[in-house]
Amino acid sequence: MGRHSLPDGFRTGVTGPRRRARRRGVAIGTILALAVVAAGTAVALDGGPLSFGSSCRDSAVRLRIAAAPGIVPALKDAADYARDNDVTSDGSCLDIRVTAREAYKVTDALRSRDESATDFDVWVPDSEVWLDRILADDRSTRVTPTGNVAFTPVGVAMIPTAAKSLGWPDKTYTWSELAGATTTSDRLKLGAGDPSRSASGLLALTRLTQAASRSTDGDTVAAAMAKALSQRISESDSQVLDTLPRDLSGTEQGNPKRNQALILSEQAAFAYNTSADSGDDLDLFYPKDGSPRLDYPFALVDEPALTTDESRAALRFMTLLGEPGGRKILAKHGFRTEDDTSKELITQAGGRSPQPYGELLAEPPTDKEIEEALGLWTITVQSARLTTVVDASASMSKPVPGTDQSRMDVTKASLLQALATFTPEDEIGLWEFSTKLDGKRDYRVLVPTERLGDRAGDGTQWDRLSAAFSGLKPVPDGPTGLYDTTLAAYKAAAASYVPDKFNAVVLLTDGVNQDPGSISRAGLIAELRKLTDPERPVPLIAIAVGPEADRDELDEIAEATGGSGHQVTDPSQIHSVILKAIVGAGSQN
Numbered sequence: 375m376g377r378h379s380l381p382d383g384f385r386t387g388v389t390g391p392r393r394r395a396r397r398r399g400v401a402i403g404t405i406l407a408l409a410v411v412a413a414g415t416a417v418a419l420d421g422g423p424l425s426f427g428s429s430c431r432d433s434a435v436r437l438r439i440a441a442a443p444g445i446v447p448a449l450k451d452a453a454d455y456a457r458d459n460d461v462t463s464d465g466s467c468l469d470i471r472v473t474a475r476e477a478y479k480v481t482d483a484l485r486s487r488d489e490s491a492t493d494f495d496v497w498v499p500d501s502e503v504w505l506d507r508i509l510a511d512d513r514s515t516r517v518t519p520t521g522n523v524a525f526t527p528v529g530v531a532m533i534p535t536a537a538k539s540l541g542w543p544d545k546t547y548t549w550s551e552l553a554g555a556t557t558t559s560d561r562l563k564l565g566a567g568d569p570s571r572s573a574s575g576l577l578a579l580t581r582l583t584q585a586a587s588r589s590t591d592g593d594t595v596a597a598a599m600a601k602a603l604s605q606r607i608s609e610s611d612s613q614v615l616d617t618l619p620r621d622l623s624g625t626e627q628g629n630p631k632r633n634q635a636l637i638l639s640e641q642a643a644f645a646y647n648t649s650a651d652s653g654d655d656l657d658l659f660y661p662k663d664g665s666p667r668l669d670y671p672f673a674l675v676d677e678p679a680l681t682t683d684e685s686r687a688a689l690r691f692m693t694l695l696g697e698p699g700g701r702k703i704l705a706k707h708g709f710r711t712e713d714d715t716s717k718e719l720i721t722q723a724g725g726r727s728p729q730p731y732g733e734l735l736a737e738p739p740t741d742k743e744i745e746e747a748l749g750l751w752t753i754t755v756q757s758a759r760l761t762t763v764v765d766a767s768a769s770m771s772k773p774v775p776g777t778d779q780s781r782m783d784v785t786k787a788s789l790l791q792a793l794a795t796f797t798p799e800d801e802i803g804l805w806e807f808s809t810k811l812d813g814k815r816d817y818r819v820l821v822p823t824e825r826l827g828d829r830a831g832d833g834t835q836w837d838r839l840s841a842a843f844s845g846l847k848p849v850p851d852g853p854t855g856l857y858d859t860t861l862a863a864y865k866a867a868a869a870s871y872v873p874d875k876f877n878a879v880v881l882l883t884d885g886v887n888q889d890p891g892s893i894s895r896a897g898l899i900a901e902l903r904k905l906t907d908p909e910r911p912v913p914l915i916a917i918a919v920g921p922e923a924d925r926d927e928l929d930e931i932a933e934a935t936g937g938s939g940h941q942v943t944d945p946s947q948i949h950s951v952i953l954k955a956i957v958g959a960g961s962q963n
């Protein structure tokens with residue numbers, strides 16, 4: 375075949391990307407681009423493997439794959455299948471090396487461009503939530519999604535005695551009902567993977583916060599639920615399984631450190647139940663309001679650095695996983711590969727009718743819903759101490775395009791929305807700045823940084839902050855005193871650091887420094903570096919609001935403290951950016 379051919383066997387089915395149209399366009403575009411530039415390929419009959427004997431061994435293409443631990447055994451079996459059956463790409467054998475890597479560790483390495491930790495060509499994490507983090511960060515090592523190779527729903531697995539006490543399998547529950555039944559019981563403890571490190575834990579938390587938001591006092595309910603869940607988290611799904619009782623003895627069953635219920639994927643429950651030393655099988659509840667799913671995307675890493683042979687071999691291996699032989703291997707390891715479900719797989723995973731194991735969510739959670747759940751988790755698990763510093767210069771009175779509100783109006787509304795996500799244990803303060811607002815100072819402390827639940831006069835710190843946020847107004851003809859204010863706020867936050875809290879300064883500005891008598895940018899950065907203490911981290915979260923703000927400058931200033939700079943074109947985005955920044959900074963501390 376000519377240069378426009380596809381890799382051997384590419385015409386057979388593969389589980390294509392199921393996310394959003396954005397992802398599907400990227401994947402299809404990549405496949406077509408690779409096909410256009412590719413060299414000729416050997417003919418495959420019905421997409422099946424061809425027997426080249428040992429003739430293809432001399433030109434084998436080596437691929438290094440990093441994958442989520444749960445799918446590694448299946449990928450290794452598929453790699454062995456490809457070797458044993460002489461599956462080829464353009465006449466060359468596939469030499470596939472698969473290594474288990476936790477997805478959150480790979481994500482961190484890709485975002486920091488750590489070449490020593492990214493020595494692989496293909497990445498198969500357990501969920502697209504990890505890819506989304508990389509794709510949203512234009513400074514990360516680039517990844518190119520090409521499709522999804524398997525999926526598995528997330529539910530709540532229980533030891534038989536616990537499941538029986540809740541009426542399994544005949545009684546069904548929503549996510550909120552299951553969480554309530556387990557987090558409020560002295561005899562039934564619910565464990566989960568840390569949502570900042572486990573996609574199963576994160577997707578379940580997102581479902582729980584979505585459900586809580588529809589109830590009365592939804593924010594309070596969600597925070598209480600997250601707080602209860604946080605008491606029994608593990609770093610990864612495999613470690614979660616280690617928290618189950620070791621045997622049926624009263625000592626193990628009554629051990630307060632043991633969990634009787636786990637947020638777990640169907641595949642993880644399948645693997646546990648089919649292992650030789652698992653003991654009693656787990657029973658699996660599928661929440662009736664829908665199970666999110668892990669979707670195992672297949673992505674090329676730093677695609678421009680790959681050779682054409684490597685790119686095409688990677689696509690060939692992906693299509694192999696969608697062929698009958700590959701699907702059989704995946705199913706053997708407990709993965710679903712099509713939308714219809716295998717009763718045998720469900721049974722081995724602990725599911726039984728009438729559990730709604732076919733009721734998967736129609737759409738995955740949005741990026742915003744995931745970031746809000748993560749933000750809630752971070753500020754719930756580790757209380758925050760934030761000094762909020764808001765630009766009150768005249769430019770904040772400019773209208774937001776498409777609305778009848780000013781930048782300040784929308785900023786205030788977004789800050790009030792963010793305030794609602796914090797708990798009484800969090801400490802929040804408010805400064806405003808322009809130039810010479812308080813004598814020679816460019817800033818003014820409106821509300822000192824104190825615990826939100828503390829009483830202050832007739833109300834609480836929460837009430838004082840709400841009133842102060844609502845009362846923010848731009849200073850007529852006021853310039854932007856950015857540098858002196860930033861240094862003063864950072865000094866105050868560093869000096870009043872509180873251990874065991876997430877300490878940070880949140881700076882919002884829509885302009886550049888306009889105070890000619892202030893410290894220079896170089897001087898500010900030098901001072902911030904002197905003040906920064908890794909043992910007492912206080913990251914600066916700098917948010918550029920509107921087109922006049924200098925994102926690169928804020929990046930440089932924030933990075934001097936271990937913080938981050940962000941740009942928003944619409945002040946209504948401030949709430950989600952603050953949550954995202956807290957999550958990002960919190961994961962590094």
